[in-house]
Amino acid sequence: MLTVLGIAALVGSLGLREAVAAEPPLPIPASQLRSGIAFAGGDVRALQADVAANPAQLWIEQGRQWWSTRPAQGGGAPARACLDCHGPPEALRGVAASFPRLHGSTGRLFNLEDQIRHCRAERQGQAAWAFESDELLGTALLVTQASEGLPLPSGIAPELRPHFEAGQALYRQRQGQLNLACTHCHDWKWGQRFHTDPLSQGHPNAYPVYRLEWQKPGSLERRLRSCYFGVRAEIPPWGDLSMRQLALYLRWRGQGLPIEVPAVRK
Numbered sequence: 001m002l003t004v005l006g007i008a009a010l011v012g013s014l015g016l017r018e019a020v021a022a023e024p025p026l027p028i029p030a031s032q033l034r035s036g037i038a039f040a041g042g043d044v045r046a047l048q049a050d051v052a053a054n055p056a057q058l059w060i061e062q063g064r065q066w067w068s069t070r071p072a073q074g075g076g077a078p079a080r081a082c083l084d085c086h087g088p089p090e091a092l093r094g095v096a097a098s099f100p101r102l103h104g105s106t107g108r109l110f111n112l113e114d115q116i117r118h119c120r121a122e123r124q125g126q127a128a129w130a131f132e133s134d135e136l137l138g139t140a141l142l143v144t145q146a147s148e149g150l151p152l153p154s155g156i157a158p159e160l161r162p163h164f165e166a167g168q169a170l171y172r173q174r175q176g177q178l179n180l181a182c183t184h185c186h187d188w189k190w191g192q193r194f195h196t197d198p199l200s201q202g203h204p205n206a207y208p209v210y211r212l213e214w215q216k217p218g219s220l221e222r223r224l225r226s227c228y229f230g231v232r233a234e235i236p237p238w239g240d241l242s243m244r245q246l247a248l249y250l251r252w253r254g255q256g257l258p259i260e261v262p263a264v265r266k
């Protein structure tokens with residue numbers, strides 16, 4: 001016979017299991033999910049489709065060189081190249097889709113750029129590449145291209161749950177002088193026009209992306225900063241945890257969309 005305490009424990013553990021397993025309903029059902037390229041103009045779509053003309057190729061080619069370059073270290077033997085430890089970039093197929101994730105030794109929520117900067121500093125003994133530098137974007141594009149066509153994964157690992165919740169809360173929170181949340185534009189208004197351009201569903205599957213307005217590739221973090229700017233909100237500092245939590249929520253929200261890199265945006 002179950003004691004009162006036993007029943008309480010049973011209910012408690014069932015409740016807990018449910019809390020861990022339950023995921024909120026997807027804001028945009030799978031049948032309606034559309035990559036950002038579907039909302040782009042014909043010229044942008046053509047540029048993305050033409051592999052040779054896609055300007056991001058330039059950065060990918062540079063990324064390939066950095067991948068195999070052994071950086072000089074004051075006097076001694078050069079440090080190992082990315083290639084020496086990781087093999088060819090193609091060997092990292094699937095890796096880009098696994099970010100944001102918790103980094104083992106630091107316990108921090110890393111995006112791909114954080115991981116590369118970490119390897120640059122800790123494994124190669126160099127100054128970490130600056131955010132949005134050609135080196136960082138080139139290698140990030142190279143690693144992400146290795147996952148081309150793979151779907152954004154579903155599910156939230158239990159250890160990521162607090163970060164997911166934080167990202168979701170941020171996604172729904174009104175911000176800035178325009179007092180708008182991400183959800184207002186990208187869940188409620190996609191397909192409608194914002195100023196002159198159609199609003200997309202705000203997915204992360206094409207990042208880093210070559211943006212014509214920037215005249216260079218940029219990270220998802222840079223894109224999110226543009227959205228903060230767009231609603232006249234205070235922009236968090238580079239590398240801020242909140243941007244990684246948002247990225248984690250976006251990945252979950254866009255689950256099933258294929259990774260499209262290199263991509264182009266206006």
Ligand code: HEC
Pocket residue numbers: 035036037170171180181182183184185186194197198199200201202203204206209223224227228230231246250265
């Ligand atoms: C006032 C409307 C508005 C708000 C609010 C807004 N965005 Fe955006 N967002 C845009 C516009 C405009 C673009 C560029 C065109 C497009 O892709 O929709 C964009 C683009 C994006 C993209 C890139 C999509 C792609 O395929 O290139 C992502 C990701 C994104 N937003 C996420 C967010 C997140 C996360 C928030 C909340 C922090 C947010 N946005 C808030 C208007 C908004």
Ligand code: HEC
Pocket residue numbers: 067080081082083084085086092095103104105115116118119120123124139143
């Ligand atoms: C001396 C060996 C070494 C070098 C050189 C190195 N890394 Fe790493 N890298 C690691 C180790 C070890 C890990 C996993 C543990 C960690 O993150 O610290 C890792 C993890 C990664 C991951 C995640 C891999 C996965 O399978 O999930 C990526 C991506 C990555 N490194 C990119 C780079 C890039 C880009 C460079 C060159 C700029 C580089 N690494 C240089 C050792 C190295």
